[in-house]
Amino acid sequence: MQTKAAVLRDIGQEWSVEDIELDPPKAGEVLVQIKASGMCHSDEHLVTGDLAGATSPMPLIGGHEGAGIVLEVGPNVVGLEPGDHVVFGFIPACGRCPSCASGHSNLCDVGGAAFPTGRQISDGTARHHTADGEDLGLMCLLGTFANHTVVHESSCVKIDKDLPLDRACLLGCGVVTGWGSAVYAAEVGPGDFVAVVGAGGIGANAVQGAKLAGARVIAAIDPVEFKRETAMQLGATHTYASIAEAMEALGDSTWGRGFDKVIMTMGVGNGDALGEAFHLGGKRSKIVVTNIHPTVEASIAVPGAFLTLFEKQLVGSLFGSANIRKDIPQLLELYTQGQLDLDTLVTNTYTLDEINQGFEDMRNGKNIRGVLIFD
Amino acid sequence: MKSRAAVLHGTDQEWQVEEIEVDAPKAGEVLIEWKAAGLCHSDEHMVTGDMVPPQEAWPLLGIDDLWPVVGGHEGAGVVSEVGPGVTSVAVGDHVSASFIPSCGRCRYCSTGRQNLCDAGAGAFLKGMITDGTSRHRMAGGGPELTLFAKLGTFSQYSVVSEDQVIKVDTDFPLEAVALVSCGVATGWGSATNRAAVSPGDTVVVVGIGGIGINAVQGAAMAGARHVIAVDPIEFKREKAMEFGATHTFSSMEDAFPAVMEMSEGMMADKVIMTPGVLYGELMALGTQLAGKGGTIVVTGIAPMTQTESSVNLFELAMWNKEIKGTIFGSLNPRADIPKLLNLYRDGQLKLDELITNRYTLDEINDGYQAMRDGSNIRGVVVHG
Numbered sequence: 027m028q029t030k031a032a033v034l035r036d037i038g039q040e041w042s043v044e045d046i047e048l049d050p051p052k053a054g055e056v057l058v059q060i061k062a063s064g065m066c067h068s069d070e071h072l073v074t075g076d077l078a079g080a081t082s083p084m085p086l087i088g089g090h091e092g093a094g095i096v097l098e099v100g101p102n103v104v105g106l107e108p109g110d111h112v113v114f115g116f117i118p119a120c121g122r123c124p125s126c127a128s129g130h131s132n133l134c135d136v137g138g139a140a141f142p143t144g145r146q147i148s149d150g151t152a153r154h155h156t157a158d159g160e161d162l163g164l165m166c167l168l169g170t171f172a173n174h175t176v177v178h179e180s181s182c183v184k185i186d187k188d189l190p191l192d193r194a195c196l197l198g199c200g201v202v203t204g205w206g207s208a209v210y211a212a213e214v215g216p217g218d219f220v221a222v223v224g225a226g227g228i229g230a231n232a233v234q235g236a237k238l239a240g241a242r243v244i245a246a247i248d249p250v251e252f253k254r255e256t257a258m259q260l261g262a263t264h265t266y267a268s269i270a271e272a273m274e275a276l277g278d279s280t281w282g283r284g285f286d287k288v289i290m291t292m293g294v295g296n297g298d299a300l301g302e303a304f305h306l307g308g309k310r311s312k313i314v315v316t317n318i319h320p321t322v323e324a325s326i327a328v329p330g331a332f333l334t335l336f337e338k339q340l341v342g343s344l345f346g347s348a349n350i351r352k353d354i355p356q357l358l359e360l361y362t363q364g365q366l367d368l369d370t371l372v373t374n375t376y377t378l379d380e381i382n383q384g385f386e387d388m389r390n391g392k393n394i395r396g397v398l399i400f401d
Numbered sequence: 402m403k404s405r406a407a408v409l410h411g412t413d414q415e416w417q418v419e420e421i422e423v424d425a426p427k428a429g430e431v432l433i434e435w436k437a438a439g440l441c442h443s444d445e446h447m448v449t450g451d452m453v454p455p456q457e458a459w460p461l462l463g464i465d466d467l468w469p470v471v472g473g474h475e476g477a478g479v480v481s482e483v484g485p486g487v488t489s490v491a492v493g494d495h496v497s498a499s500f501i502p503s504c505g506r507c508r509y510c511s512t513g514r515q516n517l518c519d520a521g522a523g524a525f526l527k528g529m530i531t532d533g534t535s536r537h538r539m540a541g542g543g544p545e546l547t548l549f550a551k552l553g554t555f556s557q558y559s560v561v562s563e564d565q566v567i568k569v570d571t572d573f574p575l576e577a578v579a580l581v582s583c584g585v586a587t588g589w590g591s592a593t594n595r596a597a598v599s600p601g602d603t604v605v606v607v608g609i610g611g612i613g614i615n616a617v618q619g620a621a622m623a624g625a626r627h628v629i630a631v632d633p634i635e636f637k638r639e640k641a642m643e644f645g646a647t648h649t650f651s652s653m654e655d656a657f658p659a660v661m662e663m664s665e666g667m668m669a670d671k672v673i674m675t676p677g678v679l680y681g682e683l684m685a686l687g688t689q690l691a692g693k694g695g696t697i698v699v700t701g702i703a704p705m706t707q708t709e710s711s712v713n714l715f716e717l718a719m720w721n722k723e724i725k726g727t728i729f730g731s732l733n734p735r736a737d738i739p740k741l742l743n744l745y746r747d748g749q750l751k752l753d754e755l756i757t758n759r760y761t762l763d764e765i766n767d768g769y770q771a772m773r774d775g776s777n778i779r780g781v782v783v784h785g
Contacts, residue, residue, distance in 0.1 A: 054488070102486030104429065105506065121505020122489055127735035129513015351511035 031154070031172030032381050033162065035085045037075040041171065041381045046087070046162060049153040051100035051176045055146065058112060058177065061191040063170035064091030065376075065384045065396040066199050066227060067293050068116075068318060072165065073385070076294060076320040082144020082163030087154060089398075090116040092170025093185075093195035103179050111187050115350035116166040116199045118147060118180035132206075132345035136180065140167055147178040170198075171381060173400055183354045192375070192397055193361065193368040196227075197354045199345070200395060201368065204231025204291060205357065206346015207316040209239050212287040216240030221285040221306050222262070223269060223299070225253040227395045228316060229291035230260055230371060235346075236287070237261030238365060245279050247272050250391040259370055269302045276306070284308025295319030301327025309336045316343045371395045403540060406556030407765045407782075409470045412450040416472060416555070416765045420540040426484035426560045429531045433496065433561060437579040438554035439475030440760075440768045440780040441611060442677050443702060447472065447549065448769070451678055451704040454525060464525055469539065470547045473782075474500040476554025477578035480566070487563050495571045497582045497742075499734040500550040502530060502564035515736075516729040520564055524550055529562060536560040554579075555765065557784050567738050573745070576759075576781050577752040580611075581741045583729075584779060585752065588615025588675065589741065590730015591700045593623050596671040600624030605660060605669045605690050606646075607653060607683070608676030609637040610772075611755065611779040612700060614644050616673045618751060619730075621645025625671075627663055631656050634775040644751060653686040660690055668692030679703040681710030684724075688712050693720045700727050755779045 027048050032041040051057050069088045071077040096110040106112070118140075119131035126134050140147045144163025152161035153176040154169060162169070169175045185194055207228070208214045220236040222229045225248035236244045237260070245264040246257030254265035264279050266272040276282055288307045290300060295317040307313050319326075332338055346353075360366035373393040376384040377400075384396040404423050407416040426432045446452035447470060454462055476498040480490050490496060503510055507519035520530050527535045527545045537546040537559065546553070553559040569578050591612070592598045604620040606613050609632035620628045621644070630641035630649045638649035648663070650656035660669055672691045676683060679701035691697050703710075716722065744750035757777040760768040768780040 053486075102428070102488075104486070119505075119511065121503075121510060122735055124736050124739075126505060126511075127503065127513075127515060127733045129511070129733070131511060349511040349513075351506055352508045 027174070029172055029174040030378060031087045031169065032089070032378060033085050033156070034072055034088055037073065041088060043379055043381065045157050047155040047157065048174055048176060051098055052148055053101045054103060054148045055100040055176050055178055056096050056103060056106055056182060057098040057174060058094040059097050059174055060092050060094040060170055060172060060400050062093050062195040062400065063089045063398045064196050064198070064200060064227070065388060065398065066091045067388065069165060070385055070388060071318055076318065078321055079142065080321055081141060081165060084163070085156065085160065086144055086163035086165055087169030087172055088165045089170030089172070090166035090168045091195055091199040092168060093191040093198065106179055106182060106184060110184050111189070111191065112182040113185055113194050113354050114168050114170065114177065114181050114198045115183055115354070116168065117345055118167060118178060119350050120180045129349060131349045131351065132347055137167065147180065171378065171398065183350050185355060185358060189358055192372070192399055194358060195397065196368055196371060196395060197357055200227040201231045201357060202348050202350065202353055203316060203346045204228040205235035206348035206353065207289050207291065207314050207343050208232045208235030210347040211314045211316070211341055211343035212289055212312050214239040214241050214287050217242045218286040219243045219280045219283065220287045220289065221245045221247065221272060222289045222291060223247045223303050224290065224292035224317060225257040226291065226293060227371065230256060230394050232289045232291050233257050233260045233262050234366060243279055245272055245285070253391065253394065256370060256394055260367055269299065269306065272306060280308065284311060286311050288313045290315045290317050292317045297323055297326035301329065304328050304332070304338070307338050312339045312341055314341050314343050372397050375399045402558065404556050404558040405762060406471045406553065407473070407762060408546070409447055409472055410468055412448060412453055414448070416769070418763050418765065421471065421546060421556060422538050422540050423558050423560055424536040426482055427531060428485045429487060429563050430484040430529060430560050431480050431487055431490060431563055431566060432482040432558060433478045433566065434481045434558055435476050435478040435554045435556065435784055436575040437477050437784070438473045438782040439579050439584060439611070440772060440777070440782065441475045441583055442772065443474060444472045444549060445769060445772060446702050452702060453705070455706060462525060466544070467525060467547055469544065470549055471537065471553035471556050471559070472549050473554030473556070474498065474550035474552045475579055475583035476552060477575040477582060481558065489563055490566055490568050494568050495573070495575065495578070496566040497569050497578045497738050498552050498554055499565050499567055499738070500552060500583055501729055501734065502562060503734050504564050513733060515733040516731055530564060531562055555762065555782065567735055569739060569742055573742050576756060576783065577745060578742065579781065580752055580755055580779060581738055584611035585615045586732050586737060586741060587700060587730045588612040589619035590732035590737065591673050591675065591698050591727050592616045592619030595725055595727040595731040596673055596696055596698045598623035598625050598671055601626050602670040603627040603660065603664045604671045604673065605629045605631065605656060606673045606675060607631045607687060608674065608701060609641045610675065610677055613675035614640060614755065614778055616675055617641050617646050618644045622749065629656055629660060636776065637778065640778055643754065653690060657686065657690060664692065668695065670695055672697045674699050674701050676701045681707055685711035688717065688722060688724065691722055695722050697722065697724045698727055699724060756781050759783050761785060
């Protein structure tokens, strides 16, 4: 069939919205009509080249934070049928590899192996082609910047049909990543002092996770005033414009003890900034690295002595160290019950044709999250 | 196809080796030729009735008729045929049984607790996990069969869901694989995972059968300072010493003062309850053997209708003790069965030494008599 998608042909270029050819789903795959897709900073990382080598070769269809409706299922698909509403996990969960089998589907071995190919998990070939027949790769095996896509069932999590898809799509990456960074990776507990460095689509949800987990102080650090204000709306107790400003205020925010948990959720990870933020952590603190550092960055400026002397822990976290099949439905329940705010996260919506404007707004700090809405 | 199988027609009967009919596997199913099956106490619990749901509860559980039952849930074999849509195994693969399915998708599987997979809910129903219909019946148009744990490894062949087989390397002896699929994992995980034995701990294991011996093995591997094995049978106590026990006693009463002395009055950090049948009164001394902040792990199967056990709740609260249940040692079959087999390959886990006697399928009642007599750590049926 023919559909429309936002294609990226090279680093530094704009997204090109064009007609593409889409093959029907093969065994284990489903055709999904996409209804909404978040514009996450990781797609911007494709444009800047920060993710070079870790994702699909070009040309590719961007987008990995999406939700839609199943139109057709290939052979041997279990548990999904036409009409089902789904959120995509930006990492698939095969349910059988050693990582999935031990409760870490965010590290699914199947997803890890297929990611850099950008091709289908099932047989390594492409279902998406340009109008003149060139194979297209998929961001995170999904390609949600399109009216339709074909993906493997292990990327799909079925959700209730009464949930708004323009909110549910955020569960495919940003919300789970941020919320889980606080709840699972940092293991925020009642009474904790928590600092969240970077209050965008990820950090805003780390603030929400920390709040629900009972943090006493939640300091959101971001240079953009609008983001600091949004963080306060979502549960932050203090905000600072920079790490340096937060350092100076440690006496006020944590009685000089330092934060118990520091969660790094900047637009782009940076070894020097991490080294600076490391000092926000107190004794036995956990410093969680959620934001993506450029793949070419080889070192970080963390003072090793304080790992030992203050027993600090430096912890990486992917997709909030969460499990999509449990956490996406659970977070949607929390949304329904008013314990998780998704509405405030969506700053602006765009049509697919307006995608470049959406990313421009992200770069200018105007959006917590911009969301593409499909007809 | 036809297969010979050990069938139980009711409680307090012998196993009957009879011919059964096995249908071809449908979507998501596999036909397995079982090569080895462990004689686990849980099958015996069907004979004694300890694990048989009371008949008045059958309608609630959706059971029309529980009987007849093909026994066996500890096993290993070779994939003989695969139904449509099966992706994790192919014909000729060697597989371990997994007495709890792991669908990989439910809330429990998704969070690293495959031992609690929701697909295990219909264990006593005749229908397959896949579509609710049966593939097995008595030969000659007889009644449909219940497969114990939906596996029935006491049959030469059975059709099971893909979710209940785990591919293993072909160089492992299938008898060893069979043991890991239930008893070894359950005992080892009870110590290493559920009790979380750590270096320097004092650990008591109560009951040294196919489960307890592996709790001993797990506790020793996790660095326990004292591993105290309790069993009335001398042969089992000797066996426990081979598997890493540091002390043995014939009863909890005898163990009590000794544990007090060797722990300088602090008693055990971890107590693991693995008797053949876990009667409630055993919990009185079981909990007292644990000291302040101690953990008591309940692994052994208690009679299904038993609702009371003797626990001093004052001590439980004042000494901050905890009692934890476990199934399958709280392990994940797909991750941990291969892991345990690799430990065996590296010489760090004893499996061959667990097998006391081998039986043909026709000798299965001899095997269970030996279990009742206490002369087996583990008996194994080797299918001809």
